[in-house]
Amino acid sequence: MRTSPSASPSPIDEHTPLPADDPYLIAFGDDEQGHAVPRSEAIRVYATVAAADVEPRDRNWTVAGRCGAPGKLVTKWGPFVHGNPYLRTNRCAACGWLVAIDLLTIQQELDALAPSADVRPVFARLLADPAPAATICEAIVTAATADDDAFDLDHPVTVQLLAHVTAHEPRLLVPEACAEDECHHMPADAPDGWRCPLPDARVACAACSTLAGSWAGEWQGTFLDQCTVTAPCGVLLTVAQHYGVDITGSEVTHS
Ligand SMILES: [Zn+2]
Ligand SMILES: [Zn+2]
Ligand SMILES: [Zn+2]
Structure with a gap:
């Protein structure tokens, strides 16, 4: 009042x-x-x-x-x-x-693009680079500050690219049952404190996918099955290739 x-x-x-x-x-x-x-x-x-x-x-x-x-x-x-x-x-x-x-505070901005500690293992399981948007943005920042031929950090095109990559950062899609702690991923003999490691989770790009509009009421903003684009999306792959960074693990030898 x-x-x-x-x-x-x-x-x-x-x-x-x-x-x-x-x-x-x-x-x-x-x-x-x-x-x-x-x-x-x-x-x-x-x-x-x-x-x-x-x-x-x-x-x-x-x-x-x-x-x-x-x-x-x-x-x-x-x-x-x-x-x-x-x-x-x-x-x-x-x-x-x-x-x-x-x-x-650029490092802070890069850090915000990395998954939080609780879900990082899930991202690491689903993606060769668990924080591809951070990797690419760091490459853009490095080029802008170190490469004389590149646009400067505060040039509009640098900000435009950083913002574009940031908008395409992978999002974790967690099944509702897991989010509600009602899934069947916890064995009966699980020790206290054990948590579901989200075996059915996916990573998708919100910017490339179709998200439910206001017609969906409380489900507004959820990813539609008809158009859920798996991460890393084409935008991240394209910019990563331009800056010569590997986010697919193709250059990494898994032992
Ligand atoms: Zn703005
Ligand atoms: Zn679960
Ligand atoms: Zn995308």
């Missing part, structure tokens, strides 16, 4: 304070992606809204994301950082790389 003391009326909703110190905040894009907004730009928009003295629904939070995409500043979503739950499924990859280049 909103309270508005008459002694000091403020047009700023008390539920949307500007977070302190964070270099980048979040805009909800017209494309439904979470974009990064430089703090100075967020302050400008915030001040403009404060000065406008209009009803909450008429406030104009329009702002451009770091990648240029239009959106609305959402201060209560906090900073544009890894781990922010508001960015879990819709983080703009271009903004992510632009911020990483600005803040010199």
Whole structure:
């Protein structure tokens, strides 16, 4: 519930304070992606809204994301950082790389492309390179910083490529029964603490596959059987080949 003391009326909703110190905040894009907004730009928009003295629904939070995409500043979503739950499924990859280049946190961006420790063995079983998008992005970064003939790191084409590869990073598809701990992959004599290692899991590319739309209700965003593209997809294979990195294990001798 909103309270508005008459002694000091403020047009700023008390539920949307500007977070302190964070270099980048979040805009909800017209494309439904979470974009990064430089703090100075967020302050400008915030001040403009404060000065406008209009009803909450008429406030104009329009702002451009770091990648240029239009959106609305959402201060209560906090900073544009890894781990922010508001960015879990819709983080703009271009903004992510632009911020990483600005803040010199490229290694953090690469690390975020690697599977988490709990599912890494599953990725390692299903893919020759368990983090192919990280491998390719690292090659792009290396070429941009080390090769005089390549475009620089902050050149738009470098960011475009990094964002494109990031969008095609493999996703783990876990059978519902396994996700709910209701599968039959746990033998009756399994010791305490043993967990299903997801023997039926698959890896697929969300960008290449067709994901259920809003018609699917709570299943929106799930991969459709009609078009689930196995990872690594053609995009990753193509860029990997260009940069001369092996993500298929074809040059690796398995003993
Ligand atoms: Zn963006
Ligand atoms: Zn299972
Ligand atoms: Zn793909």
